[in-house]
Amino acid sequence: xxxxxxxxxxxxxxxxxxxxxxxxxxxxxxxxxxxxxxxxxxxxxxxxxxxxxxxxxxxxxxxxxxxxxxxxxxxxxxxxxxxxxxxxxxxxxxxxxxxxxxxxxxxxxxxxxxxxxxxxxxxxxxxxxxxxxxxxxxxxxxxxxxxxxxxxxxxxxxxxxxxxxxxxxxxxxxxxxxxxxxxxxxxxxxxxxxxxxxxxxxxxxxxxxxxxxxxxxxxxxxxxxxxxxxxxx
Amino acid sequence: xxxxxxxxxxxxxxxxxxxxxxxxxxxxxxxxxxxxxxxxxxxxxxxxxxxxxxxxxxxxxxxxxxxxxxxxxxxxxxxxxxxxxxxxxxxxxxxxxxxxxxxxxxxxxxxxxxxxxxxxxxxxxxxxxxxxxxxxxxxxxxxxxxxxxxxxxxxxxxxxxxxxxxxxxxxxxxxxxxxxxxxxxxxxxxxxxxxxxxxxxxxxxxxxxxxxxxxxxxxxxxxxxxxxxxxxxxxxxxxxxxxxxxxxxxxxxxxxxxxxxxxxxxxxxxxxxxxxxxxxxxxxxxxxxxxxxxxxxxxxxxxxxxxxxxxxxxxxxxxxxxxxxxxxxxxxxxxxxxxxxxxxxxxxxxxxxxxxxxxxxxxxxxxxxxxxxxxxxxxxxxxxxxxxxxxxxxxxxxxxxxxx
Numbered sequence: 020x021x022x023x024x025x026x027x028x029x030x031x032x033x034x035x036x037x038x039x040x041x042x043x044x045x046x047x048x049x050x051x052x053x054x055x056x057x058x059x060x061x062x063x064x065x066x067x068x069x070x071x072x073x074x075x076x077x078x079x080x081x082x083x084x085x086x087x088x089x090x091x092x093x094x095x096x097x098x099x100x101x102x103x104x105x106x107x108x109x110x111x112x113x114x115x116x117x118x119x120x121x122x123x124x125x126x127x128x129x130x131x132x133x134x135x136x137x138x139x140x141x142x143x144x145x146x147x148x149x150x151x152x153x154x155x156x157x158x159x160x161x162x163x164x165x166x167x168x169x170x171x172x173x174x175x176x177x178x179x180x181x182x183x184x185x186x187x188x189x190x191x192x193x194x195x196x197x198x199x200x201x202x203x204x205x206x207x208x209x210x211x212x213x214x215x216x217x218x219x220x221x222x223x224x225x226x227x228x229x230x231x232x233x234x235x236x237x238x239x240x241x242x243x244x245x246x247x248x249x250x251x252x
Numbered sequence: 253x254x255x256x257x258x259x260x261x262x263x264x265x266x267x268x269x270x271x272x273x274x275x276x277x278x279x280x281x282x283x284x285x286x287x288x289x290x291x292x293x294x295x296x297x298x299x300x301x302x303x304x305x306x307x308x309x310x311x312x313x314x315x316x317x318x319x320x321x322x323x324x325x326x327x328x329x330x331x332x333x334x335x336x337x338x339x340x341x342x343x344x345x346x347x348x349x350x351x352x353x354x355x356x357x358x359x360x361x362x363x364x365x366x367x368x369x370x371x372x373x374x375x376x377x378x379x380x381x382x383x384x385x386x387x388x389x390x391x392x393x394x395x396x397x398x399x400x401x402x403x404x405x406x407x408x409x410x411x412x413x414x415x416x417x418x419x420x421x422x423x424x425x426x427x428x429x430x431x432x433x434x435x436x437x438x439x440x441x442x443x444x445x446x447x448x449x450x451x452x453x454x455x456x457x458x459x460x461x462x463x464x465x466x467x468x469x470x471x472x473x474x475x476x477x478x479x480x481x482x483x484x485x486x487x488x489x490x491x492x493x494x495x496x497x498x499x500x501x502x503x504x505x506x507x508x509x510x511x512x513x514x515x516x517x518x519x520x521x522x523x524x525x526x527x528x529x530x531x532x533x534x535x536x537x538x539x540x541x542x543x544x545x546x547x548x549x550x551x552x553x554x555x556x557x558x559x560x561x562x563x564x565x566x567x568x569x570x571x572x573x574x575x576x577x578x579x580x581x582x583x584x585x586x587x588x589x590x591x592x593x594x595x596x597x598x599x600x601x602x603x604x605x606x607x608x609x610x611x612x613x614x615x616x617x618x619x620x621x622x623x624x625x626x627x628x629x630x631x632x633x634x635x636x637x638x639x640x641x642x643x644x645x646x647x648x649x650x651x652x653x654x655x656x
Binding site: 078079102105107117119122133135138139179 | 253562
């Protein structure tokens, strides 16, 4: 059996370590996500959701504990190795989508490919167009992010996160600033890619309605996981 | 590098007015640097030619004669006073051989033997002291360009011909075709016909020289078959001193460059060079500071985008290069535009700035190397200016940058 995509054991995270104002935000987190899972991470504000997601996304270093990414220990890796691992394994969707305003929707989706292959290849272009068509933006390929609505921008961000067919997409409140109807659409989209391409998703959300539609719900409170269970159907 | 180029160009384009302004600023700075550099080179070259008149770049003369007091072996005491010898007019030893040797040396453009010494010019009751200069015209013009200074007649000397300056001609009241008498203390002299009149742009120089053929001067100055000096033109005007020092070490003769013979002019030119060097340095500094500050602002503006690029998998080195390239592009763009403006400015100024006689003070020359170095230099300058902003961008913590 393949190892889980991410496997975190006894992860602690302390900010301002070694100073009088040090405080621990994560206390011994154990979490593993395998291929094809569709999980969500819930919890009140300040419970450490974003910190945990940043740790999983290799944007922050844990203070202690072990982290295996596809079976490979990564918690002590150098920045360059972590960056490469992000490019090859992970996709990101953020609450405020963070598209590059200087690039068109199509180019935004092609940037990960440009980073990886050093060129805009025809295959990348076809792949990016296909992804944008799949998120319903076939007509907006050459529009700039500023010409798109919030929901459309978030759909571009989802397409971008999938550009290099990552094993796991980390989404930080992807529907946080969308209206309910648009949020439903974006959520459905992620769900579809999960089923279509077997891409695992880990979604941080505040929205209990959306959480109820995930296969697995992990609840975080005060820096510790208080429940981690498959959805009750 | 394709990723870096794409992002750098887009960031610059996205910068809009900010990018236009910094490239404009760089252009102005670079064009002034180009203008000063070009102008200085052209001006100094022309100024030297004007001031030197018919002085050669390097002159080879017989070594000065020194007094060697005979010593009595039994008396070890030093002589308290040794009278310096008077310097006779002598020929350069073996000058024909020397001339051939000098011609073969690299860096020497032209070689001209000259026999010159004091003489008198007489017409009617008027006597003027002059320097009688015997030349081989085609060799001499290669060294001094005297032919360009002829205002009447021509610089073609037959035995019995003389070429004098405008002011001397006026003093004597002679015109082309008139005869004047040249004599020296050692020769009663003869009558010579005025073949040409030159104007060196300086009154005392226009009174100083009477040019005759080499054999004529040799006869008048009692230098049978000899020459009093060999004059050289060199390829590199400012390398004349170094070349003269090398020649000095290789020959028993006295070798002097224009720089030594005109040390005041040289000091003035050196000071001018140092001053403009300072001005250029500070201009470059201002350009660099401008580029750096605009890029620092750009890093702040693009914090979020840098964060997302880092999160998506752009390594630190790539972000670093994106900003270094922006600096280099601003530098190169400003340099290309600045070179064009600088050349234009030099051309315009060469039409405006005029010498007393109405001729342009300097002629603008197009020097490809100057522009090549400018573009290269400005690109490197932009690159260096971008180092600090680029490092700042590369060191952004992606987790924090995204949260901004």
